[in-house]
Every structure is written in C-alpha cells, then in structure tokens.
Amino acid sequence: YFDNIISPNHGYYSIVSKDFKETSESCYSTIKKSWAVIDKIGSEPNGLSFLSKKFKTCKYLNNTEELKDFLDSLYCDLAQYESPSFICDAMDKAGKGVDVLSRIQAGVAAYFHASHCLNMKLGEFDETFVGYAWQTCSEMVMPVGWGSNNDSMFPLEKFDMQVFIKDCKHKYSVLPRPHWITTYYGGHDMKLIL
Structure with a gap:
C-alpha cells in the first residue's frame, strides 16, 4: 500500500x-x-x-x-x-x-473470560481509537485488503477506495487524501529525500 x-x-x-x-x-x-x-x-x-x-x-x-x-x-x-x-x-x-x-x-x-457477556465495542470510543480512525481517514490512508491471497485465513475482500472515501465523509466529514503520505514524505523518490 x-x-x-x-x-x-x-x-x-x-x-x-x-x-x-x-x-x-x-x-x-x-x-x-x-x-x-x-x-x-x-x-x-x-x-x-x-x-x-x-x-x-x-x-x-x-x-x-x-x-x-x-x-x-x-x-x-x-x-x-x-x-x-x-x-x-x-x-x-x-x-x-x-x-x-x-x-x-x-x-x-x-x-x-466466559462468565461475562462479550462487549464487542470494547475500546471503540476511547481517545486513541477515535483519533487513529480519524487519522486513517484524513492523512494516513492505508488501503489494506482483507484476504487477497490463498494463504490468508481471512475471506477475499479487496480494498475499495470509493467505499472508503464515502465512509470517511459519512463518519468524520473528512475527504481522505490517499496520496498525502507518499507526496509529503517523498516516498516516490527515496534518494531525493535522503
């Protein structure tokens, strides 16, 4: 990615x-x-x-x-x-x-621990989670697909940038910048930034 x-x-x-x-x-x-x-x-x-x-x-x-x-x-x-x-x-x-x-x-x-009910929202609303989720929508877009090969234990699901953009707009009113990291930090020409 x-x-x-x-x-x-x-x-x-x-x-x-x-x-x-x-x-x-x-x-x-x-x-x-x-x-x-x-x-x-x-x-x-x-x-x-x-x-x-x-x-x-x-x-x-x-x-x-x-x-x-x-x-x-x-x-x-x-x-x-x-x-x-x-x-x-x-x-x-x-x-x-x-x-x-x-x-x-x-x-x-x-x-x-089986004696308690399973809270599936655990940590979802703490500051770290919310901040990281917002950051992945704004400047740290990481187009990670689920199981994109046969060795994966996860089902096949490719990353869809259009769906990601729509979700970010809906959740945070933020338009993702998918190329910001590589543009800002010069990832396309490593010799130039070193």
Whole structure:
C-alpha cells in the first residue's frame, strides 16, 4: 500500500495469517472456515439471535459484519502482540469433533473470560481509537485488503477506495487524501529525500 511503494494491500493480513498458521495449523484452518459458517448461520431465520447467544454478546447482533469485524480485530491484536497461542490453545482443546463455530467461541471465551457477556465495542470510543480512525481517514490512508491471497485465513475482500472515501465523509466529514503520505514524505523518490 502507500501507492504500491511497499507490500501489496493484503500484506498485513498475510502476516496475521502466517502468525496463526505457525502457532497452530488447526486453529488457522478453523478461523479460515469460520467466516462462511458465520455468514451461513447469520442468513438463516433467527441466525443472528443464535450467534448472539453462542458468543454471549452483551447486545444482539444486527448483522454478521459486527461479529466478523470484532473477530478480525481480535485476531489482528493477538498477532500484533505475539499471543495467537492464547485462543488457538483453547480452540484446539475444544477438539476436532467439535464444530467450527464452537471452536471459535471457545477461543473467544477463553480470552474474554466466559462468565461475562462479550462487549464487542470494547475500546471503540476511547481517545486513541477515535483519533487513529480519524487519522486513517484524513492523512494516513492505508488501503489494506482483507484476504487477497490463498494463504490468508481471512475471506477475499479487496480494498475499495470509493467505499472508503464515502465512509470517511459519512463518519468524520473528512475527504481522505490517499496520496498525502507518499507526496509529503517523498516516498516516490527515496534518494531525493535522503
């Protein structure tokens, strides 16, 4: 990303996937299969209610994207802080005969302590999150795609700049500057800036 100067737009999620795969092949495979399972169950009558109960969410899910976005953030945080083994161990201990969704839930429950309801908005409104979200809309546009290759445990979803611009205008009334970083810091000609 950053005008194709550095790694491809799926690079970040490829590294997250690699971290999980190196931790546990079965955990990686479970996560990879889970996205389709979540969508399938969520599309069924009372499916969102079932998912809400399964994951013990504090509020009922309005759509599957809420759960998938939460899991995406969780997996990325775990990879960033070198702790995928925490939930992978719980998923693996759940057993191979256990369905995919139950293994995912076992990992989430182990991480967030099963006795409490799952607050999927955790940290979403703190100053750091809000500031960073605004900054990614204004000057730090990072066109990161989800699972853009076969090795990813995330589903295929390419970055769409037009959708991103629309979301930023809606959320913050900010028009993103996708080329600001490379233009301001001279990323197109590294010899010039050194």
